[in-house]
Amino acid sequence: MESFTCQGRVYLRIKWKIYVLEEVQKELLSFGESGMSLMEMSHRSKEYSKINNDAQKAVRELLHVPDNYKILFIQGGGTGAFAAVAMNLINRTGSADYAVTGTWSGKAAKEAAKYGKVNLVFPKADKPGSIPAESTWTLNPDAAYLYYCDNETVDGVEFPYIPNANGIPIVSDMSSSIMTKRVDITKFGCIIAGAQKNIGPAGVTVVIIREDLLGNPMKICPSVFDFTHINKENSVHNTPATFSVYVMEKVLQWIKKNGGVEAMEAQSSQKKTLLYDAILHSNNFYSCPIDEDVRSRINVPFRVGGPQGNEDLETKFLQEAEKLKMFQLKGHRSVGGMRASLYNAVTSDDVNLLVKFMNEFRKQYG
Structure with a gap:
């Protein structure tokens, strides 16, 4: 699994990046x-x-x-x-x-x-x-x-x-x-x-x-x-x-x-379900502080180690994630915890990899 940086945050490697940037690379010196x-x-x-x-x-x-x-x-x-x-x-x-x-x-x-x-x-x-x-x-x-x-x-x-x-x-x-x-x-x-x-x-x-x-x-x-x-x-x-x-x-x-906005919407719904289900079925090891009816499909904040978060576990979570090239999962400084951003660039396969890591981390430290 690879990653790329965008506006100070690093997201999982994605299909359109490969397609688009290869095209850009070809035309960089001569359009x-x-x-x-x-x-x-x-x-x-x-x-x-x-x-x-x-x-x-x-x-x-x-x-x-x-x-x-x-x-x-x-x-x-x-x-x-x-x-x-x-x-x-x-x-x-x-x-x-x-x-x-x-x-x-x-x-x-x-x-x-x-x-x-x-x-x-x-x-x-x-x-x-x-x-x-x-x-x-x-x-x-x-x-x-x-x-x-x-x-x-x-x-x-x-x-x-x-x-x-x-x-x-x-x-x-x-x-x-x-x-x-x-x-x-x-x-x-x-x-x-x-x-x-x-x-x-x-x-x-x-x-x-x-x-x-x-x-x-x-x-x-x-x-x-x-x-x-x-x-x-x-x-x-x-x-x-x-x-x-x-x-x-x-x-x-x-x-x-690749199917237009309709396809992007379907993928967004699938990605959201994958991640929120992992949080929901973690026996409160992971928790999302957002009201269920207004939870974002795109930016998912969550805590590790309980509703209030466990600072030591969250530090460990980030360290282990970085070993797998999953960077910048740390939440915004004003909110704390974790934040996974599921933009169009991130595929369902990528989210499955994140969920797999979250489940393995919970089994080890939960």
């Missing part, structure tokens, strides 16, 4: 018959223009994006998109609703508060790892939009439904869930998604936005974050992250060839 690497080419070249357009087309086809939605590629990562969303949309009424269910939605709300009034639709949850019932939410009828994070990577919480915003445009951060499940795009005003979890390397963020929401950015909004301007310039206002878009386009084509 097509040009004699130049893609990294040397102008972002206004016909070669890059085709890559840019093909990537947009692939997103549209895979997610069944309607014609009245625009697909943009921006830089700045998810954090940049937090600000971009507010600067493009909050100006409509001056306020926005935020459902804060974890680390990233909390950061998004804090960023948006720089540009307008932010209404938290529910207080901070008394119990981490939960989503308050919608019946308890307090929505502002004058909000420009309702924002939520579809899957909280740090906290292991995933929305099992699309919130009801009573006609207000819904904005969702799908950085870690995009291309892992079917999505009814018509339910959303805007979707943002950093590529680095499921669809490519860091450097490009995908924005899907309904066209009627364009045209009213704040005056202070920089042109590189102005969705209206970026759409007009077809995401090449300035030099984009060309190499990141190039690799992303290859990953999207791989998804298309």
Whole structure:
């Protein structure tokens, strides 16, 4: 079993990595018959223009994006998109609703508060790892939009439904869930998604936005974050992250060839079941602190040695895992414990290997 590093975390070796990176390797020194690497080419070249357009087309086809939605590629990562969303949309009424269910939605709300009034639709949850019932939410009828994070990577919480915003445009951060499940795009005003979890390397963020929401950015909004301007310039206002878009386009084509989002969703469900079943049937040696109805399919936090965790056993667990080339299973510093990230890059076979290790570790130390 081999591994690879992505954004500071190391995941199990995967099929699309082999396919995509072998293709990238072949073209690294000469893209097509040009004699130049893609990294040397102008972002206004016909070669890059085709890559840019093909990537947009692939997103549209895979997610069944309607014609009245625009697909943009921006830089700045998810954090940049937090600000971009507010600067493009909050100006409509001056306020926005935020459902804060974890680390990233909390950061998004804090960023948006720089540009307008932010209404938290529910207080901070008394119990981490939960989503308050919608019946308890307090929505502002004058909000420009309702924002939520579809899957909280740090906290292991995933929305099992699309919130009801009573006609207000819904904005969702799908950085870690995009291309892992079917999505009814018509339910959303805007979707943002950093590529680095499921669809490519860091450097490009995908924005899907309904066209009627364009045209009213704040005056202070920089042109590189102005969705209206970026759409007009077809995401090449300035030099984009060309190499990141190039690799992303290859990953999207791989998804298309391997059954599309529907196949990724089926695999995601299988992987989730494998890992959560191993935790459930461990006689409390492993435990997941997240409410069962909102447990993430993608980022699975768990403790070793009991519900509160056993520091010595968790240290030993990480050491033994690393001997098998399973790195970075340590949970986020704010949460502790373990965290397994089951992005599209990780296959069911990979999860079976992890589960086998977990069972053997439990038999030895449980």
